[in-house]
Amino acid sequence: MTEFFNIHDLELTGIIFILVISALVISIAGTYLAKFADQIADITKLGEALVGAVLLGAVTSLAGVVTSISAALQGYADLAISNAIGGIAVQTFFLAIADMTYRKANLEHASASLANLMYSVLLIGLLTTLLMMSQMPEVTFQGFHPGSPIIIITYVAGLWMVSKSSKKPMWSPTHTVETVADVPAKDLHKINLKRLWLGFIVTAGLVIVAGYFVGEAGIAISERTRLSETFVGGLFTAVATSLPELIVSISAVKRGSLTMAVSNIVGGNSFEVIVVALADFFYKGSILHAATSADSYIITLTILLMSVLLMGLLYREKQGIGKIGWESLGIIIIFIVGYLILFFSG
Numbered sequence: 001m002t003e004f005f006n007i008h009d010l011e012l013t014g015i016i017f018i019l020v021i022s023a024l025v026i027s028i029a030g031t032y033l034a035k036f037a038d039q040i041a042d043i044t045k046l047g048e049a050l051v052g053a054v055l056l057g058a059v060t061s062l063a064g065v066v067t068s069i070s071a072a073l074q075g076y077a078d079l080a081i082s083n084a085i086g087g088i089a090v091q092t093f094f095l096a097i098a099d100m101t102y103r104k105a106n107l108e109h110a111s112a113s114l115a116n117l118m119y120s121v122l123l124i125g126l127l128t129t130l131l132m133m134s135q136m137p138e139v140t141f142q143g144f145h146p147g148s149p150i151i152i153i154t155y156v157a158g159l160w161m162v163s164k165s166s167k168k169p170m171w172s173p174t175h176t177v178e179t180v181a182d183v184p185a186k187d188l189h190k191i192n193l194k195r196l197w198l199g200f201i202v203t204a205g206l207v208i209v210a211g212y213f214v215g216e217a218g219i220a221i222s223e224r225t226r227l228s229e230t231f232v233g234g235l236f237t238a239v240a241t242s243l244p245e246l247i248v249s250i251s252a253v254k255r256g257s258l259t260m261a262v263s264n265i266v267g268g269n270s271f272e273v274i275v276v277a278l279a280d281f282f283y284k285g286s287i288l289h290a291a292t293s294a295d296s297y298i299i300t301l302t303i304l305l306m307s308v309l310l311m312g313l314l315y316r317e318k319q320g321i322g323k324i325g326w327e328s329l330g331i332i333i334i335f336i337v338g339y340l341i342l343f344f345s346g
Contacts (some may be wrong), residue, residue: 107261
């Protein structure tokens, strides 16, 4: 693709234009993904939580996958790691934004789900494992860190536990007037299944292509400016590639699919850790040991954000300041302050 068109040859304004256009394509595709995923969840009877976290979460993360792998192939370890982990921080921030769009109650209260709690715990565990492995002695096997397959296996095992607990839950949230249950639509017989899957695949393809250009634009911006790879990846490309999650979650809220709105971000975030492990297979050497202190900082910041979110999911405040939960306000403040510290320290 770059043989005929090389984004690195463009002026900075042209690179930014491509970044904006790519982000716009991702946003438009995301609005349709929410509708398609909701219908797939109803038809397959898998439920909003599982479809939102696994199918929708993986698809909306495709842009980030392409960006991180593309960066890893070109030797930009910082950008590959910070884009993936920064995407988790950005998407957690986006969940607070989605909370603002649901005015009846705190979104985390209304979308109470055991699966979302388990996805949050899984994500914190995966991030902690990633941080620990980056601090271990540098050991490689077949050109990658032996911890990368372990992260992938842990993710799959976590999904199995969530699926099993959803079928036979040992814990269940207290249902209140504000709690919105996952109820299948009534007109499912009118949906053409082939067209549904075709639409889902096409929009996913658009996200992949746009994600490639977002990654290339991020690398080019890092080369042309004095901004560090970590800051560019952790904020600019992370925001651009995370737009599907924002659009999908807001669209899901408007459709009344509150469980999917939260699971798309909380469950999908676990997949972002897998992106780092996948990027390791395309990087020359151990990408985990190429991580800088700034990358470790973003991982730690993300663990903090997820801890606040998990506390909010457990506490289930009905309404707080501005009709959003205290955890949403806390996430917004921590995210902004955290990135300001990263910017001025870089």
